[in-house]
Amino acid sequence: MRWSERQRAMLGAMGITLWGPDRVEARDAPATTVPRPRDPGAAVACADTPARAEASARAAGGARAAFVAAPAPDAADIATLDWNALRARVASCRACRLCESRTQTVFGVGNPRAHCMIVGEAPGENEDLQGEPFVGSAGQLLDRMLLAIGLTRGEAEPAQQVFIANTLKCRPPRNRNPEPAELARCSAYLVRQIELVQPKLLLAMGRFAVQALLDSSEPIGRLRGRVHRWRDLPVVVTYHPAYLLRNPADKVRAWADLCLAATLLAR
Numbered sequence: 001m002r003w004s005e006r007q008r009a010m011l012g013a014m015g016i017t018l019w020g021p022d023r024v025e026a027r028d029a030p031a032t033t034v035p036r037p038r039d040p041g042a043a044v045a046c047a048d049t050p051a052r053a054e055a056s057a058r059a060a061g062g063a064r065a066a067f068v069a070a071p072a073p074d075a076a077d078i079a080t081l082d083w084n085a086l087r088a089r090v091a092s093c094r095a096c097r098l099c100e101s102r103t104q105t106v107f108g109v110g111n112p113r114a115h116c117m118i119v120g121e122a123p124g125e126n127e128d129l130q131g132e133p134f135v136g137s138a139g140q141l142l143d144r145m146l147l148a149i150g151l152t153r154g155e156a157e158p159a160q161q162v163f164i165a166n167t168l169k170c171r172p173p174r175n176r177n178p179e180p181a182e183l184a185r186c187s188a189y190l191v192r193q194i195e196l197v198q199p200k201l202l203l204a205m206g207r208f209a210v211q212a213l214l215d216s217s218e219p220i221g222r223l224r225g226r227v228h229r230w231r232d233l234p235v236v237v238t239y240h241p242a243y244l245l246r247n248p249a250d251k252v253r254a255w256a257d258l259c260l261a262a263t264l265l266a267r
């Protein structure tokens, strides 16, 4: 593959070194996101009834008050919502314990008619505070990666501006991993977002995004490099920018994934 001067500059900004005029080097590496501490109170998340919630709280040592979740979002009902109604529904959601510790929900950012929709994992501390996905150093890396293939989260036409959403709309405490029940309860919102955006391509970043879209627990290293499907939409799988910050050697693989995404978008 031949690189333009602009691409070379962007690759340099991403920290990717080109060996030779037309080639990037890739190595095998474990395809996992950065482990995060577990939440000792997670056992009481998403309890369906007050009795179950109290029992779970007791089992967790009684350190936290019982949380009674609102009913799980009704997928059939969510599927009828327009963009503004969906945003409002997410903002008021209390269907899992994460509503207790969030500063605000993180709905997404970008063009709701974008050709490329990026799906991440869950809000972190900065995202929770700012109400926007992928901010901080991981977000800056994502922005550079997008610029390298002519995309942006900033104002632009739908072909150039992405829409970015997370699988979870609320931050897990202390950035722990999302619980399966939390992912399940939040999934209807992501599905409706995809239905409304109607992108040409989904870019799944990180293993929880992959689980949500592909229902697969395979490592990213085994899933990346080929095209998957969510309903009839092509899905490209790649590493989460936070993982790439800790594992910079895999930036070359992420770049190859972005090139695959750009090729599909250009068709």
Ligand code: SF4
Pocket: 090, 093, 094, 095, 096, 097, 098, 099, 105, 168, 169, 170, 182, 185, 186
């Ligand atoms: S994470 Fe999702 S399901 Fe849980 S409270 Fe937030 S919006 Fe609702």
